[in-house]
Amino acid sequence: MDSQRYNYDDLYVHTRAAFKKMGCSQEDASTCANVLIAAELRGIPSHGIMRLKDYMLMWQKGRINTKPKVQIVHETPTTAVVDADQAFGAVAGTRAMRIAIKKAEKYGSAWISVRNSSHFGIAGYYSMMAMKKEMIGLSMTNANPLVAPTFSIDKLLGTNPVAVAIPAGKENPFVADFATSPIARGKLAIKEREGLEVPEGYVQSREGIPSTDPGIITRGGAIVPLGSDYAHGSHKGYSMAAIVDILSAVLSRANFGPFVPPQVPYLNQKEGAPGKGLGHFFGVMRIDGFQPADDFKAYMDQWIQTFKNARPAKDQGEVLVPGEPERRYEEKYRKNGIPVPDKVIADIKEVYEILELKFNL
């Protein structure tokens, strides 16, 4: 796919302008742009500005509220349910995380479940907000149902990601951000377009038989949970995805599992959905809630050094601490620009035409 490099500021300013034209406040538009560009910088373009067009079409259909009243509907000193009032997920997520941080500043930790939200981009963005405040940050979200539980053919779970960010001292921080399935939807689509097979252990047929056809999930098949099959622990991946679903949606009364509203404009919400929108879950814990912050960071540095200095397996270059690959992308892309496929730029141009904005990338 042809692509060109664009610098961070140009992409950010262009993306922010689109959100502003949809009716977002300056602050919310900045937030939405920030979250999408963060995905680009960290080498996760599937959650980057290629989403802008779908976001705009969702807004056009009235499924996103750009003037949301995001508010707490139930709380204790350290827990809350936040109703996002159909906001963009980035707006819901950052506001919920700010509430969590504020509660934790007072009480040591806080846990927020969010309903009535939508696609929130990369989970790691929110956990890193806490990390920058010397807190351990956790974020998760449920998502379009594509994954079948172990032993089932029904797509009842999303690829439900979990992100945990942990501050360090001199070392780069620990930032794990991973789906609870072996493969992401986007990567299957790419293989399908290229006419390629995938290894066994990613998808199954409509009967639940292992398959190597990446297109099978559009014909009744499903993605399998992390672990791939029961013998290799797929019930553990299923458990993780289920925990994400329950904390994000049952706690908040969002839609769970099979009822999660599709986050694409051409698919409608299922009839009889029991909850409100899509759900997220956020948590923060102050590191000085456990020991003096500097002591923690020094010990965390020792943990990181132990892992990054581990001996590599045969024919492997090095052992990576979670977050390191994304950090390297960010360093490179900030310096040399972010590669964006021409197709994505054409989509943004189209968004600009619809929104009657002057395109200048």
Next chain:
Amino acid sequence: MDSQRYNYDDLYVHTRAAFKKMGCSQEDASTCANVLIAAELRGIPSHGIMRLKDYMLMWQKGRINTKPKVQIVHETPTTAVVDADQAFGAVAGTRAMRIAIKKAEKYGSAWISVRNSSHFGIAGYYSMMAMKKEMIGLSMTNANPLVAPTFSIDKLLGTNPVAVAIPAGKENPFVADFATSPIARGKLAIKEREGLEVPEGYVQSREGIPSTDPGIITRGGAIVPLGSDYAHGSHKGYSMAAIVDILSAVLSRANFGPFVPPQVPYLNQKEGAPGKGLGHFFGVMRIDGFQPADDFKAYMDQWIQTFKNARPAKDQGEVLVPGEPERRYEEKYRKNGIPVPDKVIADIKEVYEILELKFNL
């Protein structure tokens, strides 16, 4: 292996007597016995009374303190580090979980990291303590290093289990309790004794090459993380095991990763260990911190019904909600007795002889 059935009470009373003779208080002896017998009841004998002999030998070597002063060394309203003073893990875990429940009763949630502890049995025991108080319970522990991170040959992580227990209404509760590796150490040992191979995706050789030899981990090999290989997401399993290790040990200043003290009497602590004992992490959140408890339980019932009524894959009987297999064992074993191999009974008899107790099983 020959085995006989024993009833719950007989096993419990015999196990408790052994702990009491080691110097545990009546309460602590009951706790330790409870945790071991709970594993038996739930069909996880690898964490049951077969551990008693090793526990006693560890105590004989002075590595367990049966009169521990388990205390908070640092805290906020909702966080704490607890030093377990070399207690049996069951004593450390139940006391820490009680502290968490008490804090959460006041503030909505609480999170405790424990150091200077030892093997704590099944993780699910502690998360279920919270569940019985209408709270979501989380428990995890680090463990003997047997697992190599993705791309590495060094055994830097344990099979680090995670347990999450969530109350329901009319339905049986959700209790996930799983290792972050595809296979447990105990199951590999059984295959090795039987001279059998294991599927690829469980273990690797000392060079990091996939292997089907279950004995290879005693000859420089390692267990791989959940996901089995990078293509199937082993970096996600590695991330999970790493999160467990950091929350259990870096937060509390226990020993992390490769420095976790062996929980068997014939292996000694590594030189230069940077922390204190082994670490655990516990968390609780009141369900009424998010919505009225009865509303939550009704919605959780709906979640559970959706999953247990899912259509099974070809040749599969049914779809299981996490915790259901263990619940069925418990129901059956409470009624018909718990099968215990003769070898384990002989070990207990030996423990009784050493402790000069009258064996009467």
